[in-house]
Amino acid sequence: MQDHTVRVWDEPLRLFHWTLVASFTAAWLWQGDRWLHLHLLAGWIFLALLLFRMVWGFTGTRYARFSAFTCGWREAWLWLREVTQGGGPRRLGHNPAGAWAIFAIFFLGLLLAVTGIVTQGGEERHGPLAGLFGFATGAGSHLLHEALAWGLLALLLLHVAGVVVESLQHRENLALAMITGRKRAVPAGLALDVPRRRGVAMLLAVALLLFILFWLRGSLAGGDDPFLPFVGPELPHDAAWQEECGGCHLAYHPSLLPAASWQRLLREQEHHFGEDLALDPDTVRRLQRYAVGHAAETTPTEASWKILHSIPAGTSPLRITETPYWRRKHREIEEAVFRSRQVNGRFNCDACHLDADAGSFEDGAMRLSRAAGLDDERSGERA
Amino acid sequence: MKRRAFHRSPLLAGMAPLILALGTAVASAEPLDRLLEGYRSEGADPFSAERGRALWTRQVRPDAGTRPRSCTTCHGEDPRGVGRHARTGKRIEPMAHSANPERFTNPRKVEKWFRRNCKWTFGRPCTTQEKGDILTYLSSQ
Numbered sequence: 001m002q003d004h005t006v007r008v009w010d011e012p013l014r015l016f017h018w019t020l021v022a023s024f025t026a027a028w029l030w031q032g033d034r035w036l037h038l039h040l041l042a043g044w045i046f047l048a049l050l051l052f053r054m055v056w057g058f059t060g061t062r063y064a065r066f067s068a069f070t071c072g073w074r075e076a077w078l079w080l081r082e083v084t085q086g087g088g089p090r091r092l093g094h095n096p097a098g099a100w101a102i103f104a105i106f107f108l109g110l111l112l113a114v115t116g117i118v119t120q121g122g123e124e125r126h127g128p129l130a131g132l133f134g135f136a137t138g139a140g141s142h143l144l145h146e147a148l149a150w151g152l153l154a155l156l157l158l159h160v161a162g163v164v165v166e167s168l169q170h171r172e173n174l175a176l177a178m179i180t181g182r183k184r185a186v187p188a189g190l191a192l193d194v195p196r197r198r199g200v201a202m203l204l205a206v207a208l209l210l211f212i213l214f215w216l217r218g219s220l221a222g223g224d225d226p227f228l229p230f231v232g233p234e235l236p237h238d239a240a241w242q243e244e245c246g247g248c249h250l251a252y253h254p255s256l257l258p259a260a261s262w263q264r265l266l267r268e269q270e271h272h273f274g275e276d277l278a279l280d281p282d283t284v285r286r287l288q289r290y291a292v293g294h295a296a297e298t299t300p301t302e303a304s305w306k307i308l309h310s311i312p313a314g315t316s317p318l319r320i321t322e323t324p325y326w327r328r329k330h331r332e333i334e335e336a337v338f339r340s341r342q343v344n345g346r347f348n349c350d351a352c353h354l355d356a357d358a359g360s361f362e363d364g365a366m367r368l369s370r371a372a373g374l375d376d377e378r379s380g381e382r383a
Numbered sequence: 384m385k386r387r388a389f390h391r392s393p394l395l396a397g398m399a400p401l402i403l404a405l406g407t408a409v410a411s412a413e414p415l416d417r418l419l420e421g422y423r424s425e426g427a428d429p430f431s432a433e434r435g436r437a438l439w440t441r442q443v444r445p446d447a448g449t450r451p452r453s454c455t456t457c458h459g460e461d462p463r464g465v466g467r468h469a470r471t472g473k474r475i476e477p478m479a480h481s482a483n484p485e486r487f488t489n490p491r492k493v494e495k496w497f498r499r500n501c502k503w504t505f506g507r508p509c510t511t512q513e514k515g516d517i518l519t520y521l522s523s524q
Binding site for chain 1: 468471472473492495496499503
C-alpha cells in the first residue's frame with residue numbers, strides 16, 4: 001500500500017542540510033597544515049551555509065522557518081521523556097528535541113567558524129582578521145576551535161541518534177525524507193506540499209560551485225604547486241648573511257632560532273658542524289648584529305613563535321631541526337625520505353618548503369609531491 | 384644633477400648600453416688579474432692551466448679515516464657543469480669562467496673559499512702557486 005506523502009522540506013533546505021554535512025566532514029578530514037587551504041575552503045562554505053540558513057529561517061517555506069519549531073526547553077524535555085517512554089506524537093516538521101539540537105548546532109557552528117577565523121588571523125597571519133591578534137591569541141583560539149569541533153561532532157552524533165530512534169519509532173526513514181523532502185501525510189490530506197523553491201536551491205548550488213572553483217583556481221590551473229599559494233609578510237633579508245651563510249646550505253632565516261643560539265653558533269664558527277667557516281671578526285660581528293636583530297624573539301612568523309616557545313628556557317640549540325617544535329612537526333616523515341637524494345638531510349628545508357628562502361614557512365608553500373617517497377606514499381593528497 | 388643631464392642627452396643615452404657593457408667587461412677581468420698578479424708578486428712561478436687541472440682533480444685523503452677527496456667532490460668532474468656539495472647536497476653553480484661569468488669577481492670570496500676548501504680537501508692551505516694554477520685552469524675553461 002502506498003502512503004500518501006507530502007513535501008515537507010523545500011529544496012534549498014535539503015541542499016543546505018547535506019552540503020553542511022559535507023563541509024563539516026571535509027573540514028574534519030582536512031585537518032593539518034598540508035591541507036589548510038582545503039580546510040579553509042570547507043570552513044568558509046560551512047559558515048556561508050549557516051548564514052544562508054539563518055536567512056532561510058525567516059524567508060523559507062513553512063517547516064523551514066524558525067517560528068515553526070522554536071519551543072521552550074520544557075516542551076523539549078517533555079517530548080524527550082515521552083520518547084524514552086515509548087514514543088511521543090509524530091511531527092511533520094522538526095520535533096522539539098530536534099529543534100534544540102538545531103539551535104545548538106547553529107550556535108556551536110558559528111563559534112567554530114569565528115574561532116577558526118581568529119586562529120587563521122593570529123597564527124597564520126592570513127584571512128580577514130590577519131594581524132589583528134598575536135600568536136598567543138591565535139594559539140588559544142586554536143585550542144578553543146578544536147574543542148568546539150569535538151563538541152559539535154558530539155552534538156551531530158546525538159542528532160543522528162535522535163533521527164535513528166525516531167525513524168524506528170514512527171517507522172519512517174527521516175534521513176531519506178531529508179533527501180526526497182517528503183513525509184507521510186497522516187491523517188491523509190490534512191497537510192499540503194510546501195513549494196519546491198528550486199530557483200533558490202539552484203542559486204545556492206551555483207554560488208557554492210563558483211566559490212569552490214575560485215578557491216582552487218591555483219591548483220586547477222595545473223603547474224607544479226599543488227596548493228593555493230599563501231603570500232605572507234615579507235621578512236627582512238641581509239646580503240652579507242645570504243653570502244656567508246648561503247654557500248653550503250640554505251641561508252636559514254634568523255627568525256628560526258633565538259638570539260642566544262645565533263650568538264653561540266657564530267662564536268663557534270670555526271667548528272661549524274665539522275666545518276671551519278673561517279670568517280673574519282668583522283664579518284662575524286656584522287652577521288651577529290643582523291641575526292640578533294631578527295632572531296626568533298622578534299616573532300615575525302608562526303614558525304618563529306612556535307619554535308621559540310618550544311625551546312626549554314636557558315638552552316640555545318644550534319640546530320633548528322633539534323627544537324621540539326620542529327621535531328613534532330616532522331615526526332611523521334620517515335627517515336628514508338630525509339635520506340633520499342632529493343632531500344639529502346632534514347636541514348635542507350627547501351627540498352620541501354617552497355618559501356624556505358624567504359623564511360616564512362607558510363602551510364601553503366609545501367612541495368611534498370616533489371620530495372622523495374612522499375610522492376608515492378601520499379599521491380592522493382594533490383586532490 | 385649629472386644624472387639628469389645624462390638622461391636629457393639623446394646621444395649619451397644611446398651610448399649608455401655600450402658604456403655599461405664595456406664597464407662590466409673590464410670589471411670582471413680585473414679582480415682575477417689582480418688576484419693572479421698578487422700571487423705572482425708573492426714569488427710564484429708562471430701559472431700553468433695543466434698543473435691547475437691536475438691539482439683540481441687530484442684525489443687526496445686528508446685523514447686516514449675519510450674517503451678520498453678532491454675539488455671535484457663538490458664541484459663535479461666538469462668545471463663547466465654544476466656541482467653538488469658533498470655534505471649538504473646543495474647545488475653549486477659552474478666554476479668555469481665561460482659557464483659562469485660571476486666566478487672570481489670578488490677576491491675576498493675567492494680567498495675565503497680557498498681557505499675553507501683547501502683545508503677540507505687537502506687538510507692544509509693551498510700555496511699561492513697552487514691557487515694561481517687552479518684559477519688559471521678554471522678561467523681557461
